[in-house]
Amino acid sequence: MSAREEILGRIRTALGEHRAPVPDIVRGYRTADGRPTTELLDVLVDRLEDYKATVVRCLADEVAGTVATALQAALGAHSHGDVVVAPGLPAEWRPDGAVEDDGRPAVALAEHAATVTGVTVAVADTGTLVLDGSPRCGRRALSLLPDCLVCVVTSDQVVGGVPEGLARLDPRAPLTLISGPSATSDIELQRVEGVHGPRTLVVVLVT
Amino acid sequence: MSAVDLGMPSLPHAPRGVGHLRGDRSFPDAARESLRDGQLRANLGHATSTIRAKRKAVVDEVPDWAELREAGRAIKAATMARLDEHLVALEEQVTARGGTVHWARDAEEANEIVIRLVQATGTDEVVKVKSMATQEIGLNEALEAAGIAAHETDLAELIVQLGEDTPSHILVPAIHKNRAEIREIFLRTMPQFQEQGVDADLTDEPRRLAMAARAHLRERFLRARVAISGANFAVAETGTLAVVESEGNGRMCLTLPRTLITVMGIEKVVPTWRDLEVFLQLLPRSSTGERMNPYTSLWAGVTPGDGPQEFHLVLVDNGRTAVLADEVGRAALHCIRCSACLNVCPVYERAGGHAYGSVYPGPIGAVLSPQLTGVEDNASLPYASSLCGACYDVCPVAIDIPSILVHLRAEHVEAQERTTPEAVAFRALAKAMSTPRLWRLAQRAAGLGRLLSRGKPTLPAALPPPASKWTRTRDLPTPPRETFTQQWVRERGR
Ligand code: SF4
Numbered sequence: 001m002s003a004r005e006e007i008l009g010r011i012r013t014a015l016g017e018h019r020a021p022v023p024d025i026v027r028g029y030r031t032a033d034g035r036p037t038t039e040l041l042d043v044l045v046d047r048l049e050d051y052k053a054t055v056v057r058c059l060a061d062e063v064a065g066t067v068a069t070a071l072q073a074a075l076g077a078h079s080h081g082d083v084v085v086a087p088g089l090p091a092e093w094r095p096d097g098a099v100e101d102d103g104r105p106a107v108a109l110a111e112h113a114a115t116v117t118g119v120t121v122a123v124a125d126t127g128t129l130v131l132d133g134s135p136r137c138g139r140r141a142l143s144l145l146p147d148c149l150v151c152v153v154t155s156d157q158v159v160g161g162v163p164e165g166l167a168r169l170d171p172r173a174p175l176t177l178i179s180g181p182s183a184t185s186d187i188e189l190q191r192v193e194g195v196h197g198p199r200t201l202v203v204v205l206v207t
Numbered sequence: 208m209s210a211v212d213l214g215m216p217s218l219p220h221a222p223r224g225v226g227h228l229r230g231d232r233s234f235p236d237a238a239r240e241s242l243r244d245g246q247l248r249a250n251l252g253h254a255t256s257t258i259r260a261k262r263k264a265v266v267d268e269v270p271d272w273a274e275l276r277e278a279g280r281a282i283k284a285a286t287m288a289r290l291d292e293h294l295v296a297l298e299e300q301v302t303a304r305g306g307t308v309h310w311a312r313d314a315e316e317a318n319e320i321v322i323r324l325v326q327a328t329g330t331d332e333v334v335k336v337k338s339m340a341t342q343e344i345g346l347n348e349a350l351e352a353a354g355i356a357a358h359e360t361d362l363a364e365l366i367v368q369l370g371e372d373t374p375s376h377i378l379v380p381a382i383h384k385n386r387a388e389i390r391e392i393f394l395r396t397m398p399q400f401q402e403q404g405v406d407a408d409l410t411d412e413p414r415r416l417a418m419a420a421r422a423h424l425r426e427r428f429l430r431a432r433v434a435i436s437g438a439n440f441a442v443a444e445t446g447t448l449a450v451v452e453s454e455g456n457g458r459m460c461l462t463l464p465r466t467l468i469t470v471m472g473i474e475k476v477v478p479t480w481r482d483l484e485v486f487l488q489l490l491p492r493s494s495t496g497e498r499m500n501p502y503t504s505l506w507a508g509v510t511p512g513d514g515p516q517e518f519h520l521v522l523v524d525n526g527r528t529a530v531l532a533d534e535v536g537r538a539a540l541h542c543i544r545c546s547a548c549l550n551v552c553p554v555y556e557r558a559g560g561h562a563y564g565s566v567y568p569g570p571i572g573a574v575l576s577p578q579l580t581g582v583e584d585n586a587s588l589p590y591a592s593s594l595c596g597a598c599y600d601v602c603p604v605a606i607d608i609p610s611i612l613v614h615l616r617a618e619h620v621e622a623q624e625r626t627t628p629e630a631v632a633f634r635a636l637a638k639a640m641s642t643p644r645l646w647r648l649a650q651r652a653a654g655l656g657r658l659l660s661r662g663k664p665t666l667p668a669a670l671p672p673p674a675s676k677w678t679r680t681r682d683l684p685t686p687p688r689e690t691f692t693q694q695w696v697r698e699r700g701r
Pocket residue numbers: 493541542543544545546547548549571598601602603604605606
């Protein structure tokens with residue numbers, strides 16, 4: 001008998017011949033949110049800052065300039081060539097001199113100081129940004145290897161809680177949920193930001 | 208097991224001689240040693256109280272926590288009730304998206320499968336994401352025996368691996384080590400500090416130690432061709448796997464190598480995508496006390512041009528079906544490994560993780576390990592609890608650990624015909640407490656204990672056997688000069 005057949009057989013034995021009915025699942029928790037967008041944005045900003053992310057708000061026509069300023073603050077003045085952006089990032093969001101990710105090997109990506117991507121959805125209550133591998137978000141390695149990550153979030157992408165966030169996602173896409181910069185508390189429980197992932201997270205919130 | 212009692216064919220437990228589910232000593236023997244280690248107790252006390260406070264704060268801010276907890280419990284119960292169907296659906300979905308599913312009856316078979324898969328790629332080293340399942344089956348040792356180097360990449364696991372130590376906590380496995388000890392391990396073992404003339408001014412500041420780990424692993428991530436991970440959840444309906452982490456080492460492993468091998472216990476499957484909306488709220492708040500952990504990776508099969516181009520999922524039984532056969536004990540399979548029950552457990556806080564002898568310590572370990580191995584192989588674990596109920600209160604999926612403990616004790620006592628001194632003592636105590644005359648006599652006899660204590664506040668550990676079995680791990684207060692009843696009679700008359 002194959003291992004598969006044997007394990008499935010064991011489960012059937014364990015559950016017995018006359019199976020009890022499947023117990024009901026009551027989903028009495030919150031799945032919708034009545035809060036106005038302005039309030040959700042405030043919650044999102046509060047959570048992100050609590051995780052030591054930097055948040056900058058701007059208007060729709062100021063994105064590229066805001067991104068450039070944020071990069072300068074994070075990396076220092078002469079950093080233009082060091083920035084790589086997701087292939088589907090709108091032209092009006094790109095800082096001057098940024099190169100586009102063309103599928104280069106991961107080692108080459110690691111040489112860039114910063115990345116700029118969009119997101120698919122942002123969850124206010126948990127301060128979570130979700131990237132889904134679409135052209136605007138880029139492949140997973142792009143938001144992982146450079147040490148500084150800049151994510152541009154538009155206000156229509158912000159939802160209140162986790163259930164509304166997951167409902168907007170495609171479960172078959174490669175998804176990364178990001179809540180603040182990489183962190184560890186493994187040494188005497190003292191939190192240290194930035195172990196393997198980006199040590200700096202900047203969020204540009206377009207309102 | 209009750210499966211036997213009901214006349215059902217007995218299902219195999221996790222085999223002996225492989226993996227880490229059994230200690231080489233009983234819990235009381237191992238605990239006695241930890242209790243003498245003041246540093247360990249101080250580290251543990253600090254860690255558990257810190258995480259407890261953080262967890263409470265972020266749980267209290269969720270108005271619908273009770274509803275989420277009930278949904279989490281119900282989803283797990285519903286999953287177990289049709290576990291075979293969900294696993295078959297998961298296999299179908301993963302396969303449809305370019306992954307390959309393997310089934311392993313036990314630890315040995317799982318290790319063989321992984322070794323074969325790694326060898327097929329032609330590499331002799333792998334990077335690993337912290338995973339309870341691979342620790343349970345002893346995968347690192349098996350890989351090493353096959354000539355494959357396995358590099359742990361989680362900071363705590365790295366500390367444990369480089370220090371040739373074993374983990375002591377599910378979530379923070381190196382919690383028994385302080386910063387000075389970690390610095391010493393890094394200086395001694397990391398190649399970057401070994402070369403002559405190297406600037407070894409590594410301080411014991413946590414930030415500096417974390418950066419040393421980053422430098423140590425960076426190049427390994429970039430050159431690795433094979434990664435091995437566990438999984439927190441697998442969605443049957445969509446074939447989506449989930450790994451929850453903080454440092455980004457998980458993302459490195461799940462993204463950069465060409466081949467990804469995920470080893471998962473069969474109980475980790477959840478039926479639908481929607482179910483994750485419950486667990487992704489329950490897990491981070493219960494475990495690290497954060498609203499959300501920094502990184503969660505979700506993937507289904509293979510995505511061309513993004514991440515590993517070869518994906519293998521190894522589904523492991525290793526005693527789980529035997530647990531499933533026990534209708535009371537089955538709930539132990541609902542565990543999402545948040546470690547909240549460890550952090551509230553007064554026994555864990557004093558004894559530490561190593562005393563449990565299994566990769567699953569604390570209250571959940573006390574009910575899970577003996578069921579996976581068969582109670583006879585972990586006979587002392589169901590007694591490693593004061594039944595105070597704190598574990599049940601914090602468990603995000605409402606596992607009634609105290610009831611399972613009592614159930615397993617009953618099973619163990621039934622299985623064991625022989626009467627222990629402890630059983631005799633308890634029976635006598637129960638009798639004495641129910642008869643006032645005997646109780647007064649017993650109290651007067653206890654007064655004799657004062658002679659043994661020589662004025663110290665607790666009785667000495669060196670009582671003659673069989674009483675020593677009880678007192679060597681417990682501080683019994685020295686009996687008072689006068690019992691309450693005696694005092695009452697003296698001061699107020701009858
Ligand atoms: S038993 Fe409950 S509290 Fe303990 S680790 Fe598992 S899920 Fe967490």
